[in-house]
Amino acid sequence: MKTKKSILDSNLFYTVLAIIIGFAIGAIFLLIAGISPAVAYGKLLDSVFSKPKYLVWTLVYAAPVIFTGLSVAFSFRTGVFNIGAEGQYIVGSVAACVVGIKLQLPPIIHPLVCLLAAAAAGCLWSLIVGILKTTRGIHEVLSFIMFNWIAYYFQNYVVNLPGIRRQSGGEATENVADAARILLPDGLMKTLDCSGANWGFIFASIAAIIIFIIIEKTTLGYELKAVGFNKNAAEFAGINVNRSMLTALGISGALAGLGGAVQVLGMGGRLSQLAAQEGFGFDGITVALIAGSNPLGCILSGLFYGAMKYGGSKLTIVRAPSEVVNIIMGCVIIFIAISQVFKVLFTSIGKKKEA
Amino acid sequence: MSHQSHMDPNTMVIEMRDIVKKFGDFTANDHINLTLHKGEVHAILGENGAGKSTLMNVLCGLYHPTSGQIFVDGKEVHMNGPRDAIDLGIGMVHQHFMLIQPFTVTDNIILGIEPTKAGVVVDEKLARQRVLELSERYGMKVDPDAKIEDISVGMQQRVEILKVLYRGSNVLILDEPTASLTPQEIDELMQIIDNLTKDGKSVILITHKLKEIKACSDTCTVIRQGKYIKTVNVADVNENEMAAMMVGRDVNFKVEKKEMTPGDVVLDIKDIHAKDYRGIEILRGLNLNVRQGEIVGLCGVDGNGQTELVEVLTGLRKAESGSITMMGKDAFNLNPHDSFEAGISSIPADRQKHGLVLDFSIEDNLIVQHYKEAPFSKNGILKRDAIRKNATDLMEKFDVRPRGAEGKAAGTLSGGNQQKVIIAREVTNDKELLIAFNPTRGLDVGAIEFVHKYLVEQRNKGRAVLLVSFELDEIMSLSDRIEVIFDGEITGSVPGAEADEKELGFMMAGGKKNEN
Numbered sequence: 080m081k082t083k084k085s086i087l088d089s090n091l092f093y094t095v096l097a098i099i100i101g102f103a104i105g106a107i108f109l110l111i112a113g114i115s116p117a118v119a120y121g122k123l124l125d126s127v128f129s130k131p132k133y134l135v136w137t138l139v140y141a142a143p144v145i146f147t148g149l150s151v152a153f154s155f156r157t158g159v160f161n162i163g164a165e166g167q168y169i170v171g172s173v174a175a176c177v178v179g180i181k182l183q184l185p186p187i188i189h190p191l192v193c194l195l196a197a198a199a200a201g202c203l204w205s206l207i208v209g210i211l212k213t214t215r216g217i218h219e220v221l222s223f224i225m226f227n228w229i230a231y232y233f234q235n236y237v238v239n240l241p242g243i244r245r246q247s248g249g250e251a252t253e254n255v256a257d258a259a260r261i262l263l264p265d266g267l268m269k270t271l272d273c274s275g276a277n278w279g280f281i282f283a284s285i286a287a288i289i290i291f292i293i294i295e296k297t298t299l300g301y302e303l304k305a306v307g308f309n310k311n312a313a314e315f316a317g318i319n320v321n322r323s324m325l326t327a328l329g330i331s332g333a334l335a336g337l338g339g340a341v342q343v344l345g346m347g348g349r350l351s352q353l354a355a356q357e358g359f360g361f362d363g364i365t366v367a368l369i370a371g372s373n374p375l376g377c378i379l380s381g382l383f384y385g386a387m388k389y390g391g392s393k394l395t396i397v398r399a400p401s402e403v404v405n406i407i408m409g410c411v412i413i414f415i416a417i418s419q420v421f422k423v424l425f426t427s428i429g430k431k432k433e434a
Numbered sequence: 435m436s437h438q439s440h441m442d443p444n445t446m447v448i449e450m451r452d453i454v455k456k457f458g459d460f461t462a463n464d465h466i467n468l469t470l471h472k473g474e475v476h477a478i479l480g481e482n483g484a485g486k487s488t489l490m491n492v493l494c495g496l497y498h499p500t501s502g503q504i505f506v507d508g509k510e511v512h513m514n515g516p517r518d519a520i521d522l523g524i525g526m527v528h529q530h531f532m533l534i535q536p537f538t539v540t541d542n543i544i545l546g547i548e549p550t551k552a553g554v555v556v557d558e559k560l561a562r563q564r565v566l567e568l569s570e571r572y573g574m575k576v577d578p579d580a581k582i583e584d585i586s587v588g589m590q591q592r593v594e595i596l597k598v599l600y601r602g603s604n605v606l607i608l609d610e611p612t613a614s615l616t617p618q619e620i621d622e623l624m625q626i627i628d629n630l631t632k633d634g635k636s637v638i639l640i641t642h643k644l645k646e647i648k649a650c651s652d653t654c655t656v657i658r659q660g661k662y663i664k665t666v667n668v669a670d671v672n673e674n675e676m677a678a679m680m681v682g683r684d685v686n687f688k689v690e691k692k693e694m695t696p697g698d699v700v701l702d703i704k705d706i707h708a709k710d711y712r713g714i715e716i717l718r719g720l721n722l723n724v725r726q727g728e729i730v731g732l733c734g735v736d737g738n739g740q741t742e743l744v745e746v747l748t749g750l751r752k753a754e755s756g757s758i759t760m761m762g763k764d765a766f767n768l769n770p771h772d773s774f775e776a777g778i779s780s781i782p783a784d785r786q787k788h789g790l791v792l793d794f795s796i797e798d799n800l801i802v803q804h805y806k807e808a809p810f811s812k813n814g815i816l817k818r819d820a821i822r823k824n825a826t827d828l829m830e831k832f833d834v835r836p837r838g839a840e841g842k843a844a845g846t847l848s849g850g851n852q853q854k855v856i857i858a859r860e861v862t863n864d865k866e867l868l869i870a871f872n873p874t875r876g877l878d879v880g881a882i883e884f885v886h887k888y889l890v891e892q893r894n895k896g897r898a899v900l901l902v903s904f905e906l907d908e909i910m911s912l913s914d915r916i917e918v919i920f921d922g923e924i925t926g927s928v929p930g931a932e933a934d935e936k937e938l939g940f941m942m943a944g945g946k947k948n949e950n
Binding site: 296297298299301302304305308309311312313314315316317318319 | 748749750769770771772773774775780782787788789790791792793794798802803805806811814815816
């Protein structure tokens with residue numbers, strides 16, 4: 080009896096349940112589209128697990144969304160809603176790209192400088208919004224969304240600047256210097272047979288552990304959480320609420336900026352002119368929600384999301400629309416959001432049975 | 435101000451008979467009777483939480499009475515919401531105004547029943563004209579084109595009254611109408627009430643200010659702890675007698691206190707002026723000091739500046755002028771952190787808003803002022819063992835239940851145990867001054883005794899204690915010295931041992947000491 084109760088109390092149980100329901104609903108849509116869910120889901124699994132290189136690709140896809148997921152999760156834990164991870168991701172990728180093109184530095188140093196530039200850019204982008212909030216009382220959600228668009232057009236502006244735009248034509252930047260890339264060593268890359276294999280996932284995992292330690296183990300995390308949970312009580316206890324809020328937003332922005340950097344230094348090697356927001360920041364919201372805002376959970380949910388993104392891109396091979404992945408992810412989020420309802424429902428049924 | 439009655443004793447407008455209103459097990463109104471005549475001003479007097487507002491919410495259709503009858507113009511009525519009450523000519527002006535700030539005075543008054551051209555377009559001209567007519571008829575000066583956000587609180591109140599009149603009300607219920615007004619605005623309101631009754635309207639006035647009742651009411655019904663006490667003719671009683679009726683109940687228990695001679699002055703407040711959240715001056719040159727080894731009880735009706743005073747002392751609000759010192763050192767307009775460092779710890783009035791982070795564990799709540807210090811952290815890393823041990827010890831000492839809940843969220847505790855967590859933290863801080871603001875609100879008898887015991891213990895240790903409470907009993911049983919706050923000033927000081935409930939009640943309502 081006791082074990083059953085603890086399962087019904089655990090968030091993981093509801094997350095898994097939400098994922099299963101998400102797939103079930105995705106299956107219904109596949110059936111409506113006249114495609115066998117078994118075939119489509121088989122292909123999805125196949126394209127992630129059948130070869131080692133596919134798994135490596137999953138890690139490559141996961142890295143940026145783990146970063147943006149961490150960014151959003153950190154903001155949730157500290158009581159602000161960073162819906163601006165998209166914009167911070169973009170300015171981060173632009174900063175990393177420009178520094179990667181324009182500077183000539185030795186390997187190891189160069190990518191570090193790029194990452195630092197990206198983190199600073201994301202941090203700054205988020206801080207502007209934070210300062211608007213603390214000094215002018217403007218709600219962060221509003222300004223974050225506007226700053227996403229400002230970042231978007233900013234990228235398109237930078238991409239087309241002379242000296243940045245590639246001379247060989249095309250609406251993209253020059254490639255970043257080889258020294259600035261964070262690709263795995265050639266030999267290892269050949270063994271894995273994956274042209275995009277990079278350190279991004281490792282960086283993201285390290286970041287997740289650091290964020291976990293900050294939140295759970297440090298006085299800084301204590302302070303930020305206190306402000307996040309109850310601003311009034313924190314202020315009453317003598318914590319500087321505005322400074323805490325800015326610190327939280329700054330760290331959150333830096334994480335999203337790093338997400339942009341690992342994408343451009345790892346997989347892309349350059350930036351293109353955007354036709355629409357790419358959505359890495361918004362994917363971060365999904366990742367954070369699935370992880371229950373737990374930084375370590377973000378690694379797992381980021382991997383799950385990366386797998387779905389990578390596997391989903393191959394669904395067209397079996398003539399299934401890759402949008403089915405978005406349906407599944409959407410449903411997962413909805414059911415995680417209403418998992419509290421399930422929780423109450425199940426525990427009350429459990430109680431009735433006991434009585 | 436002498437009161438000229440316009441009451442017509444032969445025309446009864448409202449009769450509430452045997453009204454009972456229960457919320458679960460709690461009886462807010464216990465067989466209350468009320469009659470109201472044409473042209474009458476009927477005051478309802480009672481302490482905070484006596485059940486006045488509940489009774490009025492029954493009368494204006496917001497609550498269904500559990501039992502009892504309501505008659506309007508001699509006919510029994512059953513109301514299903516405020517709309518029905520409005521149709522019956524009963525209108526309420528709430529203490530907290532319900533106006534749309536960016537709209538004009540006229541827009542607010544006509545909202546919901548706009549006069550229209552061809553049923554579609556609002557006839558602004560006609561609306562404006564009607565508002566002007568009404569305001570002239572009752573001598574209520576308003577600018578029909580001004581926006582609410584630009585006008586004074588007094589004028590906002592007139593707009594609320596006009597709103598009710600515009601809807602054809604014959605009975606106006608005014609809930610604590612003077613709470614936010616300046617003395618001059620209060621005089622104007624008295625004149626408006628007179629104009630209304632002269633015109634045959636009836637007014638119910640909810641208040642605990644005796645002077646105003648004397649100034650403008652014909653009759654007064656006293657309610658205490660939900661029970662009907664009696665209805666009196668205001669002309670036949672003096673303010674002292676009314677105060678006795680309002681608070682008159684046996685003092686529950688005297689807290690055991692040893693004799694002490696107060697020591698040096700700890701907190702010294704001189705000529706403090708401060709504004710409330712609306713920018714109205716609420717502390718008007720207040721002076722107060724608290725010495726070592728004494729409990730000073732600040733007693734007064736809610737809304738006379740207590741909240742703002744405590745906010746100024748704890749750093750949540752900036753005062754306009756004056757001086758505050760702690761142990762002789764300047765402590766004027768500090769931020770919360772510096773105020774704590776200056777030696778002020780505080781049990782806040784709202785334990786869930788200011789006292790606790792409900793989503794934090796109990797152990798984390800207990801270190802909220804000390805998380806940066808040894809032994810709870812080192813080099814920015816929290817020391818979980820020390821934090822846990824601190825919680826275990828304090829929960830044992832202060833009897834926080836359930837035991838072993840150190841890591842559980844504070845929000846899972848009962849109200850009394852939440853309060854014990856705060857007491858444990860603040861008493862353990864052992865600062866020179868402990869401020870306790872309504873420290874026993876909502877607690878059961880056992881928890882109240884517990885809280886009182888620790889306040890007295892702090893005093894016995896030679897600490898200064900400032901007790902701010904709306905509970906007269908609590909003030910009387912704990913205080914070595916009682917200071918009465920009224921309208922942002924200290925209006926009287928009484929040694930705790932000599933306090934007399936009737937006299938305090940009188941002073942709380944604005945009366946001066948030794949004056950009848």
